[in-house]
Amino acid sequence: MCTVVTKSPPEIVRPSEPVTTTAATSKVIFSPLDRPLAIVPIVVLQVFEHPIHEPVETIRRGLSRALVHYYPLAGRLAGDDYDDVHIDCTGEGVTFVAANADCTVKELVRDIDCRSPDAAKAVIRELIVDYPANGFGRADPLVLMQVTAFACGGFVVGVTWNHGAADGFGIAQFLQAVGELARGLPTPAVTPVRWDGWAQAVAPSTVMASKRFMFGVKAPTRLALHSITIPARTIDGVRGATACTMFEAVAAALWRCRTRVVMSDPDAPTVLAITVNSRKHVGVKDGYYGNCATVHMAVARSGAVAGGDMTEAVRAIRRAKEEIPERLKKGDVIGELSKEQLGGYESVLLVTCWRNIGFEAVDYGGGRTARVMTTYEQGRVRPMCVVCLPWQGEEEEGARVLSGCVTPHHADAFLREIATL
Template identity: 30%
Template sequence: MAAYSPSLVFTVTRKEPELIVPAEPTPHEFKQLSDIDGQESLRFHVPIIQVFPNNNGVQEDPVRVIRKAIAKALVFYYPLAGRIREGPRRKLSVECTGEGLLFIEAEADVKLDQFSDADLLPPFPCLDQLLYAVPDQSDVLNCPILLIQVTRLKCGGFIVAIHVNHTMCDAAGISQFLRTVGEFTRGATQSFIPPVWDRHLLTARNPPCVTHVHLEFTQIPNDFFPSLSTLIQRSFFFRLNELSALRRQLPPHLAQHCSTFDVLTALLWICRTIAMSSDLEEEIRVMILVNIRSRFNPPLPVGYYGNGIVFRQQ
């Protein structure tokens, strides 16, 4: 198929999708997901794209190497080769069937240096060609948890695009798995960070025990939000000189102590508020994803690859 981007036209040829199963036998069992894993807001697939230039002139076939490394990594992360099931009260679990993840081998008649920044930054106009589209991408049940397409480029570089079922992993979790795959491509025989399941640690108490009123989660009217069809997605990259310029506009006590995340979040919140509301008295909040792995006492175990995020409103 032909791909069309703002600056480039190229052709991608895909082979038939295949299933990669663990390289060794794995247990057939059911593992309960946590209540954070199963929340409605995480029941979707997340696309990920990674670009690898051929800096060292390596001639080894990346598809063959990655395919073999995935099979080895799935021995340790064998739930990723299973299927998500839904039980009573919509509780989710994974049946560790060993059926495998979906893998697509592809070839593109283009070199990496032919892509512009706009091609390989969100919203990725070429993503439809670099990531295979399954028939029903909205379904998170009874289907492969991971889909990986590896596309060879004419220059020897390659692109790895991934669909991951968010009910199984967050960004930190899938990064941990991909790091393990990378270790096996370099000849490792063991996972550097052994995976930890322990989803029971994030299962809600029954009955619940709430000891503090969280006013930040009080519902406020949401009458001004526009239709999604009218929104335009753009990417903005802030480098050191831009960040320094922003900090110079802050009072001295804030400029010294605010993190980069605080500065950028405040800037985006102010700009979005001005753009979307003319009522200076209207209450508008910002919602932030927070990694809670280190916020427990004791922290979640190193190697925990489930969802360890919560939404925080301010």
């Protein structure tokens, strides 16, 4: 089928009441973890199957009320250079688009799942507000939201946000607040915090290492996008053997499949990079919604990952996670890895997980999120995989993954490896 989406012109939603700021609260100085991401757009789409009364108006009202508590998100980027970038809390508001679609949400999801990833991406783009291809500028709103109502009464909330203003955990916390206020609660359940001295005190070496990892590589001109599923039987088998988490089992499977395809020297190191919510390690206050995720590395010989049991890969991942507090304390998240080892297409895979970070808990009045999806632009990221929240009931099939981790040259071989799991 062909999903047809009709959009209304964009409007600006401002805080529902005036926000009084002081000299200390009129701007948010970006932390060392915020600054590298100051113009980066990130997209999340939340699918809701059950109807609510007037979803567009209900969510618009909740958004306006939430911006009173999260007033920095209604501001604008400012600052003349990288070291000075910050948010001016101007209260100018965020972009909001109302839309309608001519199908049901289940038909939409089926439509997306049955298409090639590139074709599915075109459908997803209809469910979000257009955003600058080169990232956010100083005059751009920090949040762009589209609410699309479907023929069945279900709806999709598509949000694009400036990564410098909040990380995934932070924007999920904000969307939970939008949902709480849309449902009529007087205040958000979590009191938001956007300034915290702990975040400002992150070791410079940690920031430089993460920045070098994220942006110090020339990614292939084209990576093949795939929507894949790591089977539940594989996940259960690995978890039964190692008592690991679902994410660790999925990451190990992806790491092995990709290593078998792209690496030929069994003695060369292969690196699995994972993003970690470091709030509890860094010690920021409860409710902090700025960037507090760091990248950490599991390293092994490619031959061990490609030819060994997956439990060995899991153990490497678990060792890396156990070292996180000490590495953050020392400011040594990359360790002895060289620029060459981190810079190549073959040697590094980044895996991040969007399950259990808060998107699944958002409720605008008809129940929690039924599915979480995302998309990303070619050439903006390293070879990576995003583990997403599946449609309700799909957990029995396994873990759904948006993969952009191999070039077209390696795509068929990679999919064959996935098929053997």
